[in-house]
Amino acid sequence: MNTRARVLEALSEVHDPELDEPITSLGFVTSCEVSSGGDVEILLRLPTPQCAPNFAYLMAADARNAVRRLPDVGRIEVRLEDHYTGEEINAAVARGEGFTRAFPGETDDDHLGALRELFQRKALVARQARLCEALLADGVTPELVTARRVADLPDDADARRCLELRSQLGIGCDPDSPAFVAPNGEPVAAHELTLWLRKARLVRTSLDVNGSICRSLLQIRSRRGAELEEVGT
């Protein structure tokens, strides 16, 4: 695998914290160049210039950190294109600084930890809903669903992501831990399953809808960008 392929692979591990989807599959990575000396230049474009600066910062900083972990990589530049606060965010990310240094005096949450954690919990809930629904659709009873352990989870993308999120949130992931947990990590009881699932589905719908709007807006943005370029030439 060449360096560029490894960089892209590393970027595919970077999630939009709000949508819980990789920035690569969302189409946010518009360019990824690696020079012969191993210097990396990554351009990110979000669906609108007004996408929230906090999430924009997290994605840019996460992208840089993911690439920095790779061996044989030189200078790394991650740049947000056409974003309201792109200049501030790009400068802070380039200096390896936190969010507060990008916007001095406007925020004191340097790593946006609480915001990130809130969305990790939402993402976990939404992913679990999908796994749980699949079981119920197969005719597994609520009692058996809530008795499932981590070791019983399928080897698929949703389950893997659930475990990743649990580990980031400090929720136990050993094989004997409950497979389905409330956002605070507590196991879900069989009699709570229906309401738990109702709420979880709503969270999932919200994330899905959000993602679909982002995709649509990004498509419109790219299309209009191309039209404008055509006019320009």
Place this chain on the structure above:
Amino acid sequence: MYSHNGDNFFVVDGHLHFWDASPANWVSGQEQYAKGWIECFHAYMGLGPEETHWPIEKFQKYSEDDFVKDVFEDGHVDVGIFQSTYLKEWYTDGFNTLEKNAELVEKYPDRLIANGRWDPREGEAGLKQLEDDAKRYNLQGVKLYTAEWYQGSRGWSLKDPESQRFLEKCQELGIKNIHVHKGPTIWPLDKDAFDVSDVDYVATNFPELNFIVEHVGLPRIEDFCFMATQEPNVYAGLAVVIGGLMHARPRFFAKVMGELLFWVGEDKMLWASDYAIWEPRWQVEGFVDWTSPEDVEYSDYPRLTTEGKRKILGLNAAKLYGIDVPEEFQVPDEAGTSAAREDAQLVDSA
């Protein structure tokens, strides 16, 4: 009024605009924000049917004739409610101010209502202005924009102590409909800018006021829904839900509608076109025609009947604004299904 298959709908558009975002109105030095703002809105227009898309020049500034044709003549709207949006940091004469909206109201007094606004950061002068506006324009409602920039501040919260004074003033002045923009925004920086917990707080403290959450907290519908189940005076403003999803993402639209019908209920949902982001016509006609898919994925959601559509398209808003609706458009009181009522907090702020 819209008639379809023998059913008549009285249509109240709960959220529309008559804006001027043309370059002549851009504040010097802030052009990139003024331009970016309207271009972002224009991108949203792209989520509607292609034949309803406008070129950016028209979108920046459309005429009164366009408005009358799109809203009243073609759009089936009986009464439209202006949600004034100032954004004076970016737009010299404001984006669509109460004064400008009121000029149209004067011409079409039976068809338009203009809501005012306030901003707690303006202090005493703001309270005085609100009083003057309420008297002059007979305000029944305000649109609040917690993410608006103001002298270096990039947002505020309904929980701020100053906000309480303004809400008290609203109560005193008989302004009972508080529309709060909770949708795509930029600031405040370090928080989740779509956080609806401040609405939760004031809805409890001001039970006589109605809080209409515009754009249903998108993209945080879940937080909005869980909050709305607990607050009887919180309503769902559907601007963006129908315009942004019904055409572009019909399956997601069906899910969002299903969730709103379940958690919030058809008695507390208000349609709005968000004109000129989207024209009302395709939304009204499409919504009246709409049925939820039959798949098992949607089977848990309450069904929406013609009565429910009547409420959402106009009757609910008419109630909040005291608009007289002829008998032929009414629905029996007991029609429809009510929403979930339970302690639904799922994901606490971590």
